[in-house]
Amino acid sequence: MHEITVIGGGFAGLTAAVAAAESGAKVFLYEAHHTLGGRARTSEGPYKTNEGPHALYCRGPHWTWLNQRDLIGPLAALPLREGAKFRFRRDGALRRTPPPAMFRLAHRRAELAPVDADFMTWATGEVGAEGARAAAHYMGVALFHHDPGSLSAAFVQERLRRATSLPPEARYPRGGWGQVIDRMAARAWNLGVRIETTSRVDAIPDRHGPVIVATSLGAARRLLGDDSLRWDSGRTTLIDLALRTRRGDPFVVSDLDAPGWLERFTAQDPSLAPAGHQLVQGQLPIAPHESKADGVAHAEALLDLGFPGWRERTEWRREALAQGRTGAVDLPGTTWRDRPAIDRGQGLYLAGDQVAAPGLLSEVAFNSGLEAASLALLAIRKTGGRTTERLDLKRT
Structure with missing residues (x-):
């Protein structure tokens, strides 16, 4: 098995991790927070809230993918x-x-x-x-x-x-989006994904396989030192x-x-x-x-x-x-294809809701997660698991 590292345990990161693991890759996932989910995380306590109103759109591509894996659960x-x-x-x-x-x-x-x-x-x-x-x-x-x-x-x-x-x-x-995240995390664990929470990554890991950065665009910009990673x-x-x-x-x-x-x-x-x-x-x-x-x-x-x-x-x-x-959001004269590209070169890939993938709301994160995993797996097949250069790891 070849290694793929995923930075970020939200919807995009978990999608990428599950997709890569299903194809036989050895996946490491790092999440800075103590729980997975990102903005799809459901709060603990008597009131089950997400970070703003959340819904799944049943005609989107993620609906079929989640449903096929029994990850949606009761509605x-x-x-x-x-x-x-x-x-x-x-x-x-x-x-x-x-x-x-x-x-x-x-x-x-x-x-x-x-x-x-x-x-x-x-x-x-x-x-x-x-x-x-x-x-x-x-x-x-x-x-x-x-x-x-x-x-x-x-x-x-x-x-x-x-x-x-x-x-x-x-x-x-039922019970909030956190229930979907819990089921996705359980599937990742069962597929052998190594998940580390409370693990903030401050530099790209020094591994021999591709790295998928599944964070907000602002966090990816700081992590990769790439000021072009911006979108409205x-x-x-x-x-x-x-x-x-x-x-x-x-x-x-x-x-x-x-x-x-x-x-x-x-x-x-x-x-x-x-x-x-x-x-x-x-x-x-x-x-x-x-x-x-x-x-x-x-x-x-x-x-x-x-x-x-x-x-x-x-x-x-x-x-x-x-x-x-x-x-x-796309201004006049732009489409999703004009957003920051998923493939950043040198074995680095972006996933999230502001990158070059189609869809409505969380569908963008889902589509980009699948595409990032697919490109990472393709790179492994082409290079035998080696990236074009080794990169340093600093994790606190």
Whole structure:
């Protein structure tokens, strides 16, 4: 067996490790945190939260791969009565439906949207300004960007079609994403992957095989000393709330006046909070000049509309700022192919959600993890397991 080293134990790193081990490689995985999962890690304690709202999209490539290996596990089903509690803020008021023009736009084929034009300009020409603006703001749920209308029309439209598809693509692993990570980690262990947590890698390992860097792009930039490893991402205030249960609370509040999203995750999975409590999670994109407090104020305005008496009902609350950790966004004139390449040469490969791989949200991390593992295995076959030069290891 030949060695492959994976740095980072999130979704991308575990995907790469499992794929490489399934092909017979000896895999070493290093994770800086004491638990695996990265942003897919589910918190411990009575309230099971992730780093922002999480869902699996069932028409994505990772769904089939995970399902074939029995790694998804039980899914939380949304009761029909809860699905009817989808609300939209429009013109400052809470409504049951978005503008009809937004639905018309969502049915436009993604291939019709140009790469070089911004979404707002193209969509306005298709359905008018009201529908275009509502669709752009709705896409805050899948783009984590303060101005989705400024992004490539092709990029946004592809995601709009999937985020509004019927029946919905979103699926929720029961108990949170951490359950999927635990199953992936168990499969890696069973395949012989050597996993070391609390192992922060400060330089590329001195091994004779390929190295897959499955970290954030910022961490990869520092680790590899390569300042070109940059790509646009979102900046988001995350908020988690545990509220005492009240009948009539909405399942989702989607802000069509500005990008913002609140979701009551216990509507489909009551196991995420103790009995009598419900877990609400939100992500509120903020502009470069805005602060976390601006996002919190936005969240509270949506809560005031959708969750009467939420302040008095709050049992637990947490806020965070996510910067450069929300996935790649493509500006007009760019596509996923223009992002930092997976193959960095000299036996080094990148995996993560901001590199040159297609997909929606976690699908980018998954696709890049598979591609990195495939390229690493190909390099082993071509070189007999030797990289083009030896590199130093410093691990604390």
